[in-house]
Amino acid sequence: MNTFSKTLSVAILGCGVAVSAFAATSTTTPANVDKAQQRSERMAKMQAQQTALFQQADSNKDGKLSATEFAKFNTLQKAAWEARKQEMEKNRFARLDANKDGSLSMDELKTAQAKRASFKHHHKGHRDMPKPAV
DSSP states (O other): OOHHHHHHHHHHHHHHHHHHHHHHHHHSSHHHHHHHHHHHHHHHHHHHHHHHHHHHHOTTOSSSOOHHHHHHHHHHHHHHHHHHHHHHHHHHHHHHOTTOSSSOOHHHHHHHHHHHHHHHHHHHHHHHSOOOOO
16 A cells, blocks of 8 residues: 555544544533433423324224314314414413513514524524534
8 A cells, every 4th residue: 555545544534533523522512412312301291192083083983084073173273283283382472572561573583583683694504514433
């Protein structure tokens, strides 16, 4: 093996180690662990809700949904989603109401819009970046 090939091999190996180390550290930060845990908890909650809705729609308790039961299941899902949307709107309103006076001023809306634009601009490139190959 000539010197160039050896140098190239060492460089490629070094890059692979660096990428692996970056991937390992970037996925185990406390913020990522918290987000992963929150995502896992949300998924578990959604699955539990799905199971409860299924059981509620399964009128004859045979573990299957007939066409009629499936229609009921869809209606239950829509109602659950509407309730969740209303809760999210309430929470969003509470976050935007900076002075907690029960109403939103134009300044509060502008501040929220500026924060959102700043966040989007700051994180814009992160979604488009390719994942490191491990």
